[in-house]
Amino acid sequence: MSPGKKILGLTALLLLLTLWASYVYLFNENRDGQLGGVGESTAWCGVPLSTEAAALGKDQLTLRVTNNLRGEFMLSGALVVSERTFNRYDLSRNELRLRLEPLQWTYGATPIFLEQVKVQPLSRNLSSSNKSAYAELEPRPIAVQGQATAFPFDTYRYGYKPVLYYLKGSERIDLRFKNITTLMEMSNTFTPIQKYNRVDYINENTSMIRDEDYKPYGPHECAFSVERKDSFKVVVLMLLLVLCLPLMLVFYRDLPGIDFLATLVGVALVRGLLLGPVQDFRLYNIDFLFGAVILLVGTVSLIKAMRINSRREIALRSGETSW
Template sequence: MSVGKKILGLISLALLLVLWGGYVYVFQDVRDGQYGDLFDGRAWCGSPPPSGESYYKKDHLALVVKNTTQGEFAVSGWINVSERTFNKYELGKNELRLRLEPLQSSYADTFLIPEEMKIKPLSRNFNSVNRNAYADLEGRPIRVLGQATKFPFDVYRYGYRPVLYIIKGTERIDLKFRHITTTMDLSNTLSPVQKYNPLDYFNAKSNLVLESDYTPYKSNECAFSIERKGSFKIIVLLLLLVVCLPLMHAFYRDEPAIDFLATLVGVAAIRLFLVGPLKDFHVYGIDFVFGAVILLVGTVTLIKAMRLSAQRERAARSGSTW
């Protein structure tokens, strides 16, 4: 056996061992048909809502942040207003509004544009025991800092300060809600980590800036760093190695044309599973890995086809049987 064949055999054996070892690792992390823990992608910050009988009698705002596989985030939620607050600010004729003020994301970040959220009309229950008004927020996409194209090493930063307000004449009046909660209800492939001070949220070090220069976040200021779980990155690696199996077969086959087709189908299926269908030619970093695998299989297949054709031509000229 030639040196090249031995090296190829060792690579194939190592690939199989990694795939089977990773399969066992992933299998052990499956619980009740769900990969990982159901609450892996959940976290919250702020002041918790009132409990018990005071739940409807006190003012509180709840925001819920969800995500898609394409790295897009959306926020929704609901609001409860007590009768006292409703009458104080005359919310029957003054529209209740909500703005999300972005937190400073870097040392030089000073121009911050708030995001507006639409609050649906308040449903009044003042004749009931609860004596409150309630409304849902209209869900909308929310801007987060990060690059989805770096999948599966994409890291996002969510940081906002929710502020409720009304416009009375020409004056903007901010409402003071003690209970404001932001809940991250993300895919369990993501891991949100709350940040308690700006320096941690910036994720950057500078010898010119001291920790005492920035005060910790207040209860109504929520900052999260969101990244992929390590176990999910292992799954992505395993799927990439699975795509490499047709490449290994192409080295062993004399006529490996079917392996090129298998690679195309495998890449399309895995890409759709991981990041969804191609949208407006939005290319991820992992797409270049897929492209490299397709080119490698295509190159090996074409070279073997050319060599096989040359051998057949030589056999035909010499009159021997192929």
């Protein structure tokens, strides 16, 4: 066996050992089919409503932030308005609105654009003991700070202050809700981490940091970052290592076979599993790695095929019939 094939064999052995070690790690991290515990994908911030206050129908705003594997974030939620607040602001005629005031995400800029969330019409339950009104928020996508193209090392940040209000002519009247809670229910591949002050949320090394930046956020301000779980990164690593098998086989074999086709099918399956189909030709950084693997396998297969064909022509010209 040539030294090159011995090196390939040793590399293949190390590859298999890495795959099995990754598999054992994921097996130990498994929690009822989840990548880690269920609580690792959820978090909350704000002021939760006590059981007594909920029974009395106190003012309450609950926001729910969710996302999917590709890092697209959605906001939904529900709203409970007490009878006192409903009558005080005459919400039977005044349309209740919700705006999300973004928190500062960098020291070099101050956000000025507000996100408007549509509140469905309030529905009063006059037969209940608290006679409160209820409404749901219309689900909508939200813009977060982060680069999805950095998959699987993509991280996201989102910080805001929700404010309920209504319009009285041209005047904007803000409602003061004490109980505002945000529930972060991320997909199985993400971990949400709450940030408690501006320094932790912005996370920039700069001389612009002031003492007031270390002050904690207010009770109605919510800031968090979302990171990929280590166990999910191991899954991605395992799938990429599996793609290396046809790449190594095309170097090991003297005759080109179906290695190129196997690589195409493998890349398509892995890409579809991790990111889904290509949308509007949006490419991730990992797509260039997939392309490099396809090009490398195709190039090696083509060079070997051309070399074999050249040898066959030389043998035919020399009168050999073994080809």
